[in-house]
Amino acid sequence: MNAIERLPLLRTRSLRYAWPRGGVMLAVNDMDVARGETVFVHGPSGSGKSTLLGLLAGVLAPGEGDVVVLGTSFASLAAAGRDRFRADHLGYIFQQFNLLPFLSPVENVMLGCAWSTERSRRAGGHRAHIADEARRLLQALGLGESVHGRARTGELSVGQQQRVAAARALIGGPSLLLADEPTSALDKASRDAFLRLLLAECAVHGTGVVFVSHDLSLAGHFDRTVVLDGFPVDTLES
Numbered sequence: 001m002n003a004i005e006r007l008p009l010l011r012t013r014s015l016r017y018a019w020p021r022g023g024v025m026l027a028v029n030d031m032d033v034a035r036g037e038t039v040f041v042h043g044p045s046g047s048g049k050s051t052l053l054g055l056l057a058g059v060l061a062p063g064e065g066d067v068v069v070l071g072t073s074f075a076s077l078a079a080a081g082r083d084r085f086r087a088d089h090l091g092y093i094f095q096q097f098n099l100l101p102f103l104s105p106v107e108n109v110m111l112g113c114a115w116s117t118e119r120s121r122r123a124g125g126h127r128a129h130i131a132d133e134a135r136r137l138l139q140a141l142g143l144g145e146s147v148h149g150r151a152r153t154g155e156l157s158v159g160q161q162q163r164v165a166a167a168r169a170l171i172g173g174p175s176l177l178l179a180d181e182p183t184s185a186l187d188k189a190s191r192d193a194f195l196r197l198l199l200a201e202c203a204v205h206g207t208g209v210v211f212v213s214h215d216l217s218l219a220g221h222f223d224r225t226v227v228l229d230g231f232p233v234d235t236l237e238s
Ligand SMILES: Nc1ncnc2c1ncn2[C@@H]1O[C@H](COP(=O)(O)OP(=O)(O)OP(=O)(O)O)[C@@H](O)[C@H]1O
Pocket: 019, 020, 021, 022, 024, 043, 044, 045, 046, 047, 048, 049, 050, 051, 052, 214, 232
């Protein structure tokens, strides 16, 4: 085991965040996630789940506290360093997927390693090998071969696009996957089936997961549940 493999995956300490003009402040309890651990974060709509993921990804900078991923403190990095670190080590599934609708599913998945040579190397190095890995991931996540090269991802169903978004987040084996309610548009049976495939793929690479959702019925799929209670905390009323 090398030095980076021994480090805890994620640590947060005393996180506080206030949206400009928002009038609310997020106060997040200290949170540790071990390598390969899968954590379900539950909270109602508006409780700050997406905001928390933005902080964990280093996209939002906390007003107080810090996020440390694999021993690297986001506060210690300049913006360009945070971008590079995120590209190398984090996968993110957005609530609305954020796919490029005019590209094929395989091309969308390959974009997951476009900004990281380390990620590209782990996905196979050469473009043809990365495309093979993109197809393997799509298949593993339940998207049939017949649509892999289909010209426009925008023509796929919501459930199919969700699989493309998950494959894009997982290509190149990131250490940490952050997922923002990617299953909210699906019926329960499809949701459970998709989660089983997603978590099985994460287990293959030892990818740790923080998955946020308002749907508590998903909690059983994960190692542990964290409840976002007690925030947002109103700060404007004094
Ligand atoms: N860009 C923004 N500017 C100002 N306030 C924001 C912004 N984004 C979110 N907020 C506020 O932060 C709070 C938490 O929002 P957030 O989207 O993190 O919640 P959520 O739990 O992910 O909600 P949902 O389940 O509906 O997606 C809300 O009060 C929201 O209005």
